[in-house]
Amino acid sequence: MSLTRRQKWRIEKVQSERIARANKAAIETEKNITNEELSQQGRVITRYGQRQLVESSTGELFQCTGRQNIGLSVAGDEVIFQPAGDIEGIVTAILPRGNELSQKNKLIATNIDQLWLVVATEPHYQFELIDRYLILAENSKLPINIIVNKIELVDDLDQLYKDFSLYQNINYQVHFISIKKQLNLESLKDQLADKTNIFLGQSGVGKSSLINTLIPDLELRVNEISTKSKLGKHTTTNTTIYHIPSGGDLIDSPGIREFQLDDFDAKQIVNGFREFKALIGQCRFRNCHHINEPDCAVKVALDAGEMHPSRYENYLNLLPE
Ligand SMILES: Nc1nc2c(ncn2[C@@H]2O[C@H](COP(=O)(O)OP(=O)(O)OP(=O)(O)O)[C@@H](O)[C@H]2O)c(=O)[nH]1
Numbered sequence: 335m336s337l338t339r340r341q342k343w344r345i346e347k348v349q350s351e352r353i354a355r356a357n358k359a360a361i362e363t364e365k366n367i368t369n370e371e372l373s374q375q376g377r378v379i380t381r382y383g384q385r386q387l388v389e390s391s392t393g394e395l396f397q398c399t400g401r402q403n404i405g406l407s408v409a410g411d412e413v414i415f416q417p418a419g420d421i422e423g424i425v426t427a428i429l430p431r432g433n434e435l436s437q438k439n440k441l442i443a444t445n446i447d448q449l450w451l452v453v454a455t456e457p458h459y460q461f462e463l464i465d466r467y468l469i470l471a472e473n474s475k476l477p478i479n480i481i482v483n484k485i486e487l488v489d490d491l492d493q494l495y496k497d498f499s500l501y502q503n504i505n506y507q508v509h510f511i512s513i514k515k516q517l518n519l520e521s522l523k524d525q526l527a528d529k530t531n532i533f534l535g536q537s538g539v540g541k542s543s544l545i546n547t548l549i550p551d552l553e554l555r556v557n558e559i560s561t562k563s564k565l566g567k568h569t570t571t572n573t574t575i576y577h578i579p580s581g582g583d584l585i586d587s588p589g590i591r592e593f594q595l596d597d598f599d600a601k602q603i604v605n606g607f608r609e610f611k612a613l614i615g616q617c618r619f620r621n622c623h624h625i626n627e628p629d630c631a632v633k634v635a636l637d638a639g640e641m642h643p644s645r646y647e648n649y650l651n652l653l654p655e
């Protein structure tokens with residue numbers, strides 16, 4: 335759908351008005367900066383419109399506007415900010431990002447140490463969907479591991495372990511848990527400690543249940559942030575970082591519920607299969623698609639049983655026409 339000139343003009347006008355308002359707010363805040371207040375490094379906890387809530391290294395929260403032309407920071411961003419009074423401040427720089435998680439070109443969060451793909455026995459896990467999430471993570475340079483929830487629902491645990499051994503064999507960690515029966519949650523907490531974590535996965539697998547188990551007073555904290563940031567109740571719909579009492583941080587992103595996997599191109603798909611990496615340079619043809627070319631290292635590995643047939647099948651299914 336293409337926009338008419340008039341529609342484009344409207345959108346640009348609304349945007350420039352919004353930016354003008356933000357700049358005006360920044361100028362107002364800047365007036366309150368006294369010389370004693372030196373720049374600090376902090377982390378963006380959540381963003382609301384043109385404002386962001388920044389946590390200082392001592393754990394204080396500052397409601398900040400951004401200085402002009404530095405771009406918008408999102409949850410996870412390390413920033414340099416200058417306090418103006420006790421609760422306000424101005425972000426003057428965004429530090430280079432280690433990684434980014436985006437959805438449809440919209441940045442959701444940055445500097446994620448660990449992405450967890452949550453699947454469950456009900457709705458029953460699907461390998462093709464798992465592989466698609468893994469492709470996304472591998473291409474965004476996001477370390478990813480797998481959580482299998484609701485294990486108390488299966489009769490045959492051995493079969494379940496066998497199903498996921500193919501991912502363990504290519505060095506993804508797999509945690510089998512039951513939130514309902516509180517199984518294996520302690521070992522998971524150990525894995526979350528000292529890291530910034532985010533949970534992804536289809537609806538109904540238990541992401542919210544897991545977050546509530548890890549942070550029992552989550553609702554209280556959401557309210558606290560709303561009050562401190564004066565951002566109103568809207569905060570609950572924003573991507574926000576919370577500290578887990580047992581260690582580590584958690585990025586809660588309700589938008590993840592609608593998370594859609596974009597289509598990948600052939601290069602991204604090859605890049606998304608971890609076990610291909612060691613083989614890629616070894617095919618006879620440099621532009622080998624690993625389908626039916628002669629002397630294809632991927633096919634050789636498959637025939638030798640070194641690559642799982644289900645992964646290769648998904649590779650073929652996911653390749654664009
Ligand atoms: N049997 C069983 N049910 C569970 C377990 N963990 C969560 N559930 C249930 O699964 C349902 C979905 O859980 P949620 O935490 O809402 O799932 P979600 O991933 O946040 O889903 P969306 O918000 O829609 O993306 C709820 O009814 C939970 O009570 C578990 O270990 N075993």
Ligand SMILES: [Mg+2]
Pocket residue numbers: 541542543591
């Ligand atoms: Mg949920």
Ligand SMILES: [Zn+2]
Pocket residue numbers: 617622623624625627629630631632633
């Ligand atoms: Zn090949």
